[in-house]
Amino acid sequence: MSISGRTGFARVVVCDDRSTRRSSEGSRVSIVEAEAVEVQLEAPSGLWRDAFHLLIRNPGAIVGFVFVGVFVFAAIFAPLIATHDVTEQNLPLIANGCCPGPSGDHWFGVDLLGRDVFSRIVYGARVSLLIGLVSVSIGLAIGLVLGAMAGYVGGIVDSSIMRVMDVMLAVPGLLLAIGIVAALGPGVKEVMIAVGLANVPIFARLVRSSILAQRDADYVVAAKASGIRRPSILFAQILPNAISPVIVTATLAMATAIIDVAGLGFLGIGLQDPDETPEWGSMLTEVNEYLQTAPFLALIPGTAIVISVLGFNLIGDGLREALDPKLRGR
Amino acid sequence: MLRFVVRRLLLLVPILIGLSILVFVWIRALPGSPADSLLGERTTPELVREYNERFGLDDPVYVQYWRYVKTTAQFDFGVSIATHRYVTDEIRERFPATMELALAAMLFATFLGVPLGFVAAKKYGGPVDHASLFASLIGVSIPVFFLAILLKYVFAVRLGWLPSVGRIDVESDVEHPTNFYILDAIITRDWATLRDVIRHLILPAIALGSIPLAIITRITRASVLDVQNEDYVRTARAKGLPPRIVDRRHILRNALLPISTIIGLQVGLLLSGAILTETVFAFPGMGSWLRDAIFNRDYPVLQGGILFLAFVFVIVNLLVDISYAIINPRIRYS
Numbered sequence: 001m002s003i004s005g006r007t008g009f010a011r012v013v014v015c016d017d018r019s020t021r022r023s024s025e026g027s028r029v030s031i032v033e034a035e036a037v038e039v040q041l042e043a044p045s046g047l048w049r050d051a052f053h054l055l056i057r058n059p060g061a062i063v064g065f066v067f068v069g070v071f072v073f074a075a076i077f078a079p080l081i082a083t084h085d086v087t088e089q090n091l092p093l094i095a096n097g098c099c100p101g102p103s104g105d106h107w108f109g110v111d112l113l114g115r116d117v118f119s120r121i122v123y124g125a126r127v128s129l130l131i132g133l134v135s136v137s138i139g140l141a142i143g144l145v146l147g148a149m150a151g152y153v154g155g156i157v158d159s160s161i162m163r164v165m166d167v168m169l170a171v172p173g174l175l176l177a178i179g180i181v182a183a184l185g186p187g188v189k190e191v192m193i194a195v196g197l198a199n200v201p202i203f204a205r206l207v208r209s210s211i212l213a214q215r216d217a218d219y220v221v222a223a224k225a226s227g228i229r230r231p232s233i234l235f236a237q238i239l240p241n242a243i244s245p246v247i248v249t250a251t252l253a254m255a256t257a258i259i260d261v262a263g264l265g266f267l268g269i270g271l272q273d274p275d276e277t278p279e280w281g282s283m284l285t286e287v288n289e290y291l292q293t294a295p296f297l298a299l300i301p302g303t304a305i306v307i308s309v310l311g312f313n314l315i316g317d318g319l320r321e322a323l324d325p326k327l328r329g330r
Numbered sequence: 331m332l333r334f335v336v337r338r339l340l341l342l343v344p345i346l347i348g349l350s351i352l353v354f355v356w357i358r359a360l361p362g363s364p365a366d367s368l369l370g371e372r373t374t375p376e377l378v379r380e381y382n383e384r385f386g387l388d389d390p391v392y393v394q395y396w397r398y399v400k401t402t403a404q405f406d407f408g409v410s411i412a413t414h415r416y417v418t419d420e421i422r423e424r425f426p427a428t429m430e431l432a433l434a435a436m437l438f439a440t441f442l443g444v445p446l447g448f449v450a451a452k453k454y455g456g457p458v459d460h461a462s463l464f465a466s467l468i469g470v471s472i473p474v475f476f477l478a479i480l481l482k483y484v485f486a487v488r489l490g491w492l493p494s495v496g497r498i499d500v501e502s503d504v505e506h507p508t509n510f511y512i513l514d515a516i517i518t519r520d521w522a523t524l525r526d527v528i529r530h531l532i533l534p535a536i537a538l539g540s541i542p543l544a545i546i547t548r549i550t551r552a553s554v555l556d557v558q559n560e561d562y563v564r565t566a567r568a569k570g571l572p573p574r575i576v577d578r579r580h581i582l583r584n585a586l587l588p589i590s591t592i593i594g595l596q597v598g599l600l601l602s603g604a605i606l607t608e609t610v611f612a613f614p615g616m617g618s619w620l621r622d623a624i625f626n627r628d629y630p631v632l633q634g635g636i637l638f639l640a641f642v643f644v645i646v647n648l649l650v651d652i653s654y655a656i657i658n659p660r661i662r663y664s
């Protein structure tokens with residue numbers, strides 16, 4: 001109920017309802033007293049606080065936070081953690097064939113050009129995190145505005161926006177991203193835009209449907225009746241209430257974005273120069289022929305991708321459960 | 331029912347028009363003009379002008395768009411720059427490969443995922459349930475290409491049980507009338523080839539089917555959990571029907587409704603995943619073909635291939651919607 005407790009009108013209704021129920025449960029308190037207790041109880045709680053408490057008690061989500069924490073830590077402090085220069089080639093190391101495995105000097109071994117895999121993984125976290133964050137933000141920002149407009153304004157605006165989204169959804173995600181990279185050319189910025197744009201229709205649809213569900217709620221009617229302007233109703237009243245599925249999807253979209261970026265990298269159409277900027281997906285590209293002799297070259301970057309993706313998926317699932325109690329255990 | 335199908339078909343028209351505009355605009359956004367990419371770098375301005383005139387590239391945009399729609403509607407996508415073959419001919423060869431792979435992946439995912447999800451829901455909270463949740467979480471978190479590499483490493487490189495690349499043994503010179511190799515082998519009663527083709531299909535299909543498997547397991551579980559608390563299930567139990575029959579007729583049949591939609595939604599994922607899986611296994615389908623086209627800047631192939639796949643995707647979604655309406659009468663009348 002605290003969701004709809006954002007307007008004064010709804011809050012009164014909620015409190016009234018709860019206090020009568022409480023007094024009917026046996027203990028003899030007056031409605032005023034009960035309400036005073038209720039208000040006190042209510043003060044520190046709220047959807048986000050409740051959700052947070054549920055989230056930190058969810059073992060899956062905690063594992064998720066640990067994985068993502070490691071990933072973010074590696075990304076931020078890459079220059080301090082890396083043991084070697086990522087572009088430094090050490091050809092004598094691979095003189096006896098590809099490739100020497102993990103050792104004291106090279107914790108994760110060296111790659112086809114004798115470069116330190118550990119350092120490349122650490123710097124790769126940077127690239128994945130950066131591209132993931134920016135591309136999800138792009139998709140979220142555009143999708144949020146488009147979906148909110150479509151859902152709230154309705155009519156011709158709704159149908160024209162949603163038809164364009166339908167067309168974008170008609171092209172499978174990775175294919176759309178490939179098409180956009182082909183048009184823009186390879187590069188970090190270009191991959192961000194490509195993966196971000198491929199996300200737009202997903203967010204637009206979600207925001208639209210979640211706003212449609214809120215549009216005729218009592219608190220919106222109350223806000224309208226009290227003369228609040230329409231854009232203000234949309235952004236200050238409806239959006240905060242419609243946002244929780246969007247947050248869940250954004251977290252899961254981080255996971256998908258990391259996979260997509262790695263996929264583009266693996267196909268060799270992601271970054272301009274994967275030798276200069278190490279990227280997990282492109283680290284997997286050439287190892288195909290060396291599976292026999294150096295399987296670790298595939299295992300290590302692959303595991304890095306799985307762990308970071310798993311982390312975001314676990315947090316996303318935890319958030320979903322925390323924000324929507326109906327889904328618990330599903 | 332007919333009205334539903336007609337309405338759904340009419341909805342297809344704006345999407346196809348939009349799609350054609352999207353691809354048309356996209357081709358023009360690609361770097362380098364068609365003349366440059368076809369004539370090479372050592373061309374002269376005269377040659378470029380002549381080429382542009384011959385192919386009408388100087389005409390106004392709307393004239394070009396109309397011509398493009400006309401040729402595309404006849405499935406004429408031009409000639410590949412890399413192989414100098416008709417794009418349509420190449421699609422005819424490669425699309426069946428991808429289709430076979432996608433179908434095999436979907437079969438794998440459905441026939442494993444539905445029973446797994448069902449058992450997980452029946453044993454709610456038990457070890458099977460937890461294991462299935464954990465496995466499906468891993469399933470959606472592994473990139474398709476990494477799983478493909480892992481499978482290839484374990485079953486092809488290490489154990490040597492299955493072939494690691496291609497669609498059929500390289501020494502095979504069997505005729506392929508339909509290009510669906512499994513179908514061809516069955517038609518010609520060539521059992522050795524059939525066995526070979528299936529062996530080549532197993533690893534790519536498992537890799538490609540892993541994400542749909544995870545999703546189907548999860549949705550089946552949630553859906554069975556929902557349905558088994560319905561009143562009609564309780565009624566069926568109360569009137570003394572054997573549990574097996576209640577499971578099959580009352581629970582599973584109703585739980586399959588959302589699952590059928592999910593299966594339809596996986597098509598896009600399958601097409602995206604096919605590009606990656608085919609690359610790992612050097613599987614000669616649409617995916618590896620488009621990947622090569624990107625490297626060769628083979629614009630006719632990219633344009634035709636992407637448009638064709640998007641078209642297939644739209645049609646499959648239409649079929650899924652219609653079949654959903656057939657299975658679920660509630661949809662038809664809303």
